Amino acid sequence: MKVFITGGAGQVGSTVADILLARGDTVVSIDNFATGRRDNLNDQRDLTQVEGSIVDAHLIDQLFSDFKPDVVVHTAASYKDPEDWGTDALVNAVGGANIAKACKTHKVGRLIYFQTALCYGTKPVQQPIQLDHPINPVNSSYAISKTAGENYVQFSGIDWVTFRLANVIGPRNVSGPLPIFYGRLSEGKKCFVTPARRDFCFAGDLARVVVQAADGKGGGTYHFSSGKDVAIRELYDSVVRAMKLNDYPEPEVKPLGPDDAPSILLDPSRTFADFTDVTFTPLDEIARLSVERWERDGVVGGYTHLKEARADINTAAKG
Numbered sequence: 001m002k003v004f005i006t007g008g009a010g011q012v013g014s015t016v017a018d019i020l021l022a023r024g025d026t027v028v029s030i031d032n033f034a035t036g037r038r039d040n041l042n043d044q045r046d047l048t049q050v051e052g053s054i055v056d057a058h059l060i061d062q063l064f065s066d067f068k069p070d071v072v073v074h075t076a077a078s079y080k081d082p083e084d085w086g087t088d089a090l091v092n093a094v095g096g097a098n099i100a101k102a103c104k105t106h107k108v109g110r111l112i113y114f115q116t117a118l119c120y121g122t123k124p125v126q127q128p129i130q131l132d133h134p135i136n137p138v139n140s141s142y143a144i145s146k147t148a149g150e151n152y153v154q155f156s157g158i159d160w161v162t163f164r165l166a167n168v169i170g171p172r173n174v175s176g177p178l179p180i181f182y183g184r185l186s187e188g189k190k191c192f193v194t195p196a197r198r199d200f201c202f203a204g205d206l207a208r209v210v211v212q213a214a215d216g217k218g219g220g221t222y223h224f225s226s227g228k229d230v231a232i233r234e235l236y237d238s239v240v241r242a243m244k245l246n247d248y249p250e251p252e253v254k255p256l257g258p259d260d261a262p263s264i265l266l267d268p269s270r271t272f273a274d275f276t277d278v279t280f281t282p283l284d285e286i287a288r289l290s291v292e293r294w295e296r297d298g299v300v301g302g303y304t305h306l307k308e309a310r311a312d313i314n315t316a317a318k319g
């Protein structure tokens with residue numbers, strides 16, 4: 001199978017690429033390395049890595065025309081600066097439109113998309129959230145532009161799957177608390193936690209389901225989530241255990257920011273019904289694998305699309 005992956009140097013894109021390449025599929029990846037790591041994907045025979053942007057419609061059309069993909073896995077996204085609305089709109093909305101249009105023009109068999117749970121807003125009217133919950137991306141430029149991208153996917157007229165995600169983490173995670181906790185603890189610095197609860201899922205577990213979708217399983221909208229959340233403090237404790245720290249700073253507890261949600265629980269029933277081997281790696285194991293990778297290769301990132309968290313990270317980084 002020929003699979004075109006946008007954001008192939010990112011956490012989800014590279015993890016999906018690893019599985020496809022290991023079983024003999026051919027992969028073309030496009031990435032501009034805005035948040036992707038160059039050491040996530042190794043050069044190999046069946047992989048072509050293009051450095052470029054999905055905003056460049058001419059480049060996308062050329063690549064589709066040359067490669068003629070059977071399936072497109074569209075993971076590329078902009079989120080790292082919550083004030084940079086222009087880049088979010090360009091990459092997530094215009095880039096999403098370019099990918100959807102190219103899929104239609106070149107008669108791609110299936111387009112797979114990844115949506116943020118923040119498309120439901122920060123105050124969902126159901127818990128757990130059902131797939132028909134109203135879409136209300138009022139909280140961030142990221143959520144607004146990702147929703148436009150999802151709309152283009154659904155507008156494309158080709159067969160599509162969209163995974164609305166809980167928090168996806170692992171050794172290639174560059175956003176949110178996991179790399180921040182590791183980075184700060186490894187320098188002996190204090191961290192902060194909020195009372196928020198999150199459903200942390202392993203990127204490897206998601207990638208196995210994405211490959212089933214690439215093979216034609218399922219169709220339409222899914223929640224990729226375990227359906228259970230944990231306090232952010234529990235993630236902190238997992239990192240501390242994985243780093244085998246005996247002496248570490250107690251995290252400061254800060255209130256939730258205005259653009260943050262106390263808990264986002266997604267109902268995963270449809271995912272369990274349509275896919276097989278849907279598993280959820282325990283938090284301690286995710287933290288262990290992540291710490292192992294970062295001790296070897298170093299940690300990067302700690303990006304967040306949340307304004308308040310970003311202000312805190314910036315202040316902490318200076319301190």
Ligand SMILES: NC(=O)c1ccc[n+]([C@@H]2O[C@H](COP(=O)([O-])OP(=O)(O)OC[C@H]3O[C@@H](n4cnc5c(N)ncnc54)[C@H](O)[C@@H]3O)[C@@H](O)[C@H]2O)c1
Binds near residue numbers: 007035077
């Ligand atoms: N990780 C999560 O918790 C989470 C939650 C909800 C939704 N998502 C969505 O899942 C997808 C994958 O997330 P991830 O965790 O792998 O993030 P990631 O940052 O690791 O991967 C995104 C990749 O897109 C690349 N990229 C950014 N702008 C680009 C552009 N203009 N052209 C080409 N490539 C570009 C980045 O360099 C990066 O490699 C994204 O679409 C994201 O919005 C992720």
